[in-house]
Amino acid sequence: MPRRYFPMSTDDQLRFPDGFLWGAATAAYQIEGGADAEGKGPSIWDTFSHTPGKVFHGDNGDVACDSFHRYGEDIALLKRLGVGSYRLSLSWPRIQPTGRGEVNAKGLDYYNRVIDGLVEAGIEPSVTLYHWDLPQALQDAGGWANRDIADWFGEFAAIAGEAFGDRVSRWITLNEPWVVAHVGYRDGRHAPGIQDPALAVAANHHLLLAHGNAVSALRASSAAPVGITLNLTVERPVTPEAAAHAAVLEARQNGVYLDPIFHGRYPELLDGDASFSPAAAGHVRDGDFEIIGAPLDFLGVNFYAPHYVGMLHADGEPRRGETVTGPDTVSIQPDGLPITAMNWLVEPGSIRELLTRIVAPVTGALPVYITENGSSWHDYVTQDGQVNDLERIAYLRGHLAAVHGAIADGVPVKGYFAWSLLDNFEWAEGYAKRFGLVYVDFATQERLLKRSGEVYASIVAANALPK
Numbered sequence: 001m002p003r004r005y006f007p008m009s010t011d012d013q014l015r016f017p018d019g020f021l022w023g024a025a026t027a028a029y030q031i032e033g034g035a036d037a038e039g040k041g042p043s044i045w046d047t048f049s050h051t052p053g054k055v056f057h058g059d060n061g062d063v064a065c066d067s068f069h070r071y072g073e074d075i076a077l078l079k080r081l082g083v084g085s086y087r088l089s090l091s092w093p094r095i096q097p098t099g100r101g102e103v104n105a106k107g108l109d110y111y112n113r114v115i116d117g118l119v120e121a122g123i124e125p126s127v128t129l130y131h132w133d134l135p136q137a138l139q140d141a142g143g144w145a146n147r148d149i150a151d152w153f154g155e156f157a158a159i160a161g162e163a164f165g166d167r168v169s170r171w172i173t174l175n176e177p178w179v180v181a182h183v184g185y186r187d188g189r190h191a192p193g194i195q196d197p198a199l200a201v202a203a204n205h206h207l208l209l210a211h212g213n214a215v216s217a218l219r220a221s222s223a224a225p226v227g228i229t230l231n232l233t234v235e236r237p238v239t240p241e242a243a244a245h246a247a248v249l250e251a252r253q254n255g256v257y258l259d260p261i262f263h264g265r266y267p268e269l270l271d272g273d274a275s276f277s278p279a280a281a282g283h284v285r286d287g288d289f290e291i292i293g294a295p296l297d298f299l300g301v302n303f304y305a306p307h308y309v310g311m312l313h314a315d316g317e318p319r320r321g322e323t324v325t326g327p328d329t330v331s332i333q334p335d336g337l338p339i340t341a342m343n344w345l346v347e348p349g350s351i352r353e354l355l356t357r358i359v360a361p362v363t364g365a366l367p368v369y370i371t372e373n374g375s376s377w378h379d380y381v382t383q384d385g386q387v388n389d390l391e392r393i394a395y396l397r398g399h400l401a402a403v404h405g406a407i408a409d410g411v412p413v414k415g416y417f418a419w420s421l422l423d424n425f426e427w428a429e430g431y432a433k434r435f436g437l438v439y440v441d442f443a444t445q446e447r448l449l450k451r452s453g454e455v456y457a458s459i460v461a462a463n464a465l466p467k
């Protein structure tokens with residue numbers, strides 16, 4: 001990887017390249033509320049969150065951060081952070097209540113208000129077409145396990161491109177298709193709550209077809225750059241014996257998206273494995289890889305934490321800090337590494353490893369954006385009205401320093417979106433897990449900039465990280 005030179009750092013700070021894009025991210029179902037407002041149809045997360053036992057504490061997104069009404073407050077907070085871009089997502093059922101055909105004009109009106117507000121504030125709208133809230137009517141027709149969804153999603157992308165393409169600065173077709181397929185259809189922890197590996201593998205492929213159709217539809221209706229956001233994993237084997245298992249785990253999460261998009265095939269390591277490879281499961285038809293491999297303008301990467309993988313002891317009993325993950329493997333929480341409120345490891349160097357070892361060899365000179373990175377902690381408001389989230393500040397600083405290192409290694413990282421602007425609905429965890437730079441009191445909907453938000457704003461303003 002050629003070393004890139006630019007005055008990377010002075011004595012007291014790590015400076016990011018001129019024009020580096022600083023942002024913050026959210027997603028429709030996690031912040032909007034207005035679950036049935038103004039013609040919006042139900043999504044699978046409306047259904048799932050109202051199904052007893054699926055979401056912690058019985059929480060749901062009926063109101064969330066009430067951004068359907070309070071988006072102006074959110075834009076004001078983005079201005080206070082000084083970010084250049086806001087990554088938001090569109091609620092498909094707010095725009096097409098049944099996911100096909102009829103368009104809800106009031107749904108378009110809402111996103112026009114948000115996008116116009118951002119443009120007026122000098123903040124670039126980075127728009128994710130799909131961030132998990134599938135119209136329930138489409139799930140009733142098989143959802144992502146039905147190959148027809150690739151056409152339904154292409155139709156939705158064309159509607160969005162026509163409606164907003166003149167003001168959107170960049171498009172992301174899908175957020176984390178791996179989670180959609182494997183958490184929604186394989187282990188069932190997310191909507192639609194299905195536990196069927198065969199449907200998960202089918203969904204894996206149909207999401208990619210849908211992505212390819214959306215790229216074409218956006219190219220026809222908008223001049224803005226187009227990419228996809230993948231949640232890529234860094235698997236660290238703790239013994240040589242575990243290395244082969246780590247490679248398979250990376251193929252099952254990274255390869256099943258990177259390889260089709262950039263190499264026109266599924267991972268050879270998964271050949272013959274019909275429970276993870278759509279090729280082995282017979283889903284690939286002539287012409288599919290031409291659709292899937294539509295050239296992109298950037299790759300979005302979401303990353304939070306590495307995984308350590310080891311071998312299960314001969315007695316079959318996991319040791320302290322080990323969780324059984326397969327017939328002979330365990331995931332390990334190494335001693336000495338901090339863990340967040342989500343029980344995720346804090347190991348900043350892993351994002352540099354992700355970018356240099358996993359991303360750059362595939363994407364080469366293609367621009368890369370960190371479209372999500374952040375951490376959850378047990379935040380609280382002090383008596384003097386502060387949220388002194390020092391752990392989040394440490395996480396942020398550590399990971400930005402590692403991203404800076406990856407750029408110095410030659411990886412063309414062009415921007416960073418903090419997850420998240422707001423505390424919000426954290427899927428199956430409900431409102432129990434807070435990721436925001438802004439604290440949300442869900443009882444009053446008051447927003448309060450956390451200390452981490454103030455620190456992020458100073459980093460953005462300086463385009464540099466104090467050492």
Ligand SMILES: CO[C@H](O)c1c[n+]2c([nH]1)[C@H](O)[C@@H](O)[C@H](O)[C@H]2CO
Pocket residue numbers: 027030175176231302303304372419426435
């Ligand atoms: C395991 O991390 C995943 O990449 C991931 C983490 N996160 C995500 N994906 C989603 O894109 C967000 O909607 C979540 O709110 C956020 C925090 O959980």
